[in-house]
Amino acid sequence: MNTRVRLSIERQVSFAEGSSFGDTGPYERLTGSAFFELDPNDPANANVVDFALAPRNANGLVEFRADLDILKPVDLARGNGCLLYGVNNRGNKTVVRVFNDAAPDNDPLTLAAAGNGFLMRQGYTVVWSGWQGDLVAGDGLLTIDLPEALENGKPVRGKVRQEFIAEQEDVLWMPLSGAPSIRCYPALDLDTTHATMTVREHERDPRVPVPPDAWAFAEAEMVDGALQVRPSAAACYMKGGFKPGWIYELVYETEGSRVMGLGIVSIRDLVSMLLHDAVDASDAPNPLAGHERAYIYGASLSARVIRQFIYDGYNVDPQGRKVFAAAYPHVSGAGRLFTNARFAQVGRYPRQHEEHQWPSERYPFAYSTTPDAFSDSLDCVMKRPESDPLVVHTHTNTEYWNRHASLGHTSPRTGDDIEFPDAVRVYFLASAQHTSVMPSPDDICQQRSNVMNNGPLMRAVLTMMHRWVTEGTPPPASIVPRRTDGTLVSPEEALAAFPKVPGFPTPASPSRLPLYDYGPGFDQGLVTEHPPQPVPGKEYTVQMPQVDEDGNDLGGLRSPEVMVPVGTHTGWNLRRAGFAEGDLASLAGSFVPFARTRAERETNGDPRRSIEERYASHEEYMRQMAEAVRQLQAAGFLLEEDAERYIEAAKSRDPLNEAAPLAPLTLSKAMPSPSASVR
Known part of the structure; x- marks a missing residue:
């Protein structure tokens, strides 16, 4: 061997x-x-x-x-x-x-x-x-x-492209990699006339050249009121500082x-x-x-690792032995990776505003076989049934608006619903954001973040996966929005149905997915077009979950907080003024509470029913919450210990009490009794 x-x-x-x-x-x-x-x-x-x-x-x-x-x-x-x-x-x-x-x-x-x-x-x-x-x-x-x-x-040499977005004021320089924890591709030549720098406020705007004398390969800091600039092959300095929220793009020669x-x-x-x-x-x-x-489990980037791992056929080792019995990718969107490449930048991935042209989202998107929209290809993520693992996959509203999730369960050619392989279950966590514990970029967002805890549903899904492997008991059928029942619609239809709440603007559009030309060596791991060019007239169709009268998602697995809401939960948030206003704010979601009373909502012009119009008393709120918990437990999507956590949290908060904060529930993180086991 x-x-x-x-x-x-x-x-x-x-x-x-x-x-x-x-x-x-x-x-x-x-x-x-x-x-x-x-x-x-x-x-x-x-x-x-x-x-x-x-x-x-x-x-x-x-x-x-x-x-x-x-x-x-x-x-x-x-x-x-x-x-x-x-x-x-x-x-x-x-x-x-x-x-x-x-x-x-x-x-x-x-x-x-x-x-x-x-x-x-x-x-x-x-x-x-x-x-x-x-x-x-x-x-x-x-x-x-x-x-x-x-x-x-x-060391091999070639051109690379970097992108910088400063999310605060007074940023003078940034690492070429975009983050200090990421190793950069150093500049071979510090002469800025041999590189290309552009800037634009929004991704869709034309690139405006930045003059070579307006920036440098350097670090900079203020020392005793004086600016000190130190040349560096690993950093980019912008005279006057980077404009917050604007997209700076740099193409230069590197080696290694x-x-x-x-x-x-x-x-x-x-x-x-x-x-x-x-x-x-x-x-x-x-x-x-x-x-x-x-x-194997992974979320976001790590989930895309799993999808790429399966697609590349790595679930069987060189001796022919199967590696993983089951896989749980969470919030991958429709993406995989672009890591198996020369000068790869592993952590970059496309969103509406940030890193939009990085190639981690590319056909095939789905676990089951689909035709490509722009070629004769028939392909899928899971194409080796003898060695592929069982898969349970979960994603949130964020992945539809910013990560092209609909392409994972629709045809790229027609936009119609497709079925999943028998070995796959996909569950859409309705009205959730990318991660409930992500640091909230509140300084650039228009709304507070949607920190609803996805852990209870995910613990139940992991438990289902384990029983699928060990007992042969398949989990419930996949739950995703569908064209056929009207829960998966165009972005325009979803936005038209969203309630018009003063002070709660909606996105102009989701993150789009044009077909890009990365150069003739792309399939062999070589990118030579910097920046890549969109192929005219070729863009994949992305679709969105439809929403109810409150703006909460239809067609998904709803947590008790969405079944018995005190506000609108979304997977998107908008950038505020001064930070590319109106664009999606990376992977942040929004939570906007209902008015407490009918009089308050009418004064505010809020079309959503108030708390008092939904729940006549704390007891009525508790009754509805208990029923929601019971339904999820009966379907297998909530474990007993998490059912108790929801009931405990709901008891401690009376949404009719003006002193009680209207926010996603804070669930107990305490360890239950030693006997709490679902093995």
Whole structure:
């Protein structure tokens, strides 16, 4: 076998202060490194761009290493036999945060890091590893050291495009990568006349050239009232500062590209070894030997990793062994990745205003076979039924407005509904935003953020997925808006139905998806058109969920807060004046409460019924909330412990009481009794 994975466990410590998690008992944390040796000539690695240009060791193999982090039961026999691989998001560990309602923590050790303990109480072993090859080590980020592509012993050269958007005043310079945690492609030449800089307020506006003397490859700061500018091949300085919200685009020459496609391959080979082998490549014992199956979870960028992983056929290892029994991608939109490319910028992705032309959204979009709108292709994400995992997929309203989600369940050619494969379930979390715990860009948004907690529905979906694998019990049918029943409509129809609430403007349009020309080498991982050009007359059709009279989504899986609302929840928010006003504010949603009384709403001109017109008393509000909880429990979309959390939160808030805040419910994050288990 020409694939070798060796583990180095450098630290083994107690997790959560030695607390016991129900039947599973206490957990421990193992941290260290995974070392890889892969064969560039192995057919299993044939599509990795520039793999042939990576340096080789004496055995003709390519070497690299990745950070490794594991949370496991001290006694594996007390676990549920499932290895849950959490795809990190830009190096951040998210799977425990999401399912355990825990605070963000890249060094999870304390009891607080366990949150409500859900994954531990269910007996999962959680594994993370570095996969994203352009991250800078620090702040607990998981990294991977990928080899560099060399031509005749020298780093490859080429042009790259960067985009900068300052979301605050007085920003003088920015890293070329856009963020300090991302490794940049350095400028080969600091002469700005050899590069191209443009600026525009909105994505759809014409690009306006920025004169070469108005900016520099440099860092800058004010020291004792004096401006100090230091030349740098890794930074961009704008004289007078960047205009907040405006899009600056830079094209320049660079050198040095890592073999980024190996990042996803490393997930395959690491998990396969942990799942199937008793020892690693050095004959050291596998610390997770004996697990019966593996699952993979990821959200946003990490969910697109999963979709790309499946599409590329990586769910079978070089020995022909299946890797993941099931996969849970959350809020991917219709996208995959553009990481297997020369000069890849892994974390960039298209939204209406930001990074709109980055190529992570491209055909095929759906799990089932569809015809492309602009070619003769017939393709799909899942095309290897013998090795593909079972899939449960969830997304929110944000993914329709800003991430082209409708293309995941409609035909790109006709816009009609399509059916999902038998091995796939997709659930639309109605009226939710991209993530309930995302930092809210309130300084650029017109409305408060929609921080409705998606965790309860997601815990139920994960539980359904586990039973699908272990018991053969299929989850309920997919729940997405449909053209056939009028719950999936054009953006214009959705906006026309949205209530006209003073002070609550709606988007002019969603994020569109033109077909772009990235150059003749695009399919081989080479982008040569900077910026890419839209192909005239070719744009994919995106559609939106229809809304009810309150502006809340139809056609999806509604949480109790949407079934018994105190306001309008959306997956979109608009940028305020001074920050490209009116464009969608990245992935933020909105929450706008109802008026308390009929008199208040009539005074304000609000067409939505007031709180008092919906709920005659706190008891009536509680009755409706209890019925909503009962319905979701009966359908399998709410676990008992989360049903109790909703009831407890609703009891503590009387929406008729003017002293009670009208906001998404704050659900208890406390750990339930040790017996709370749904295994």
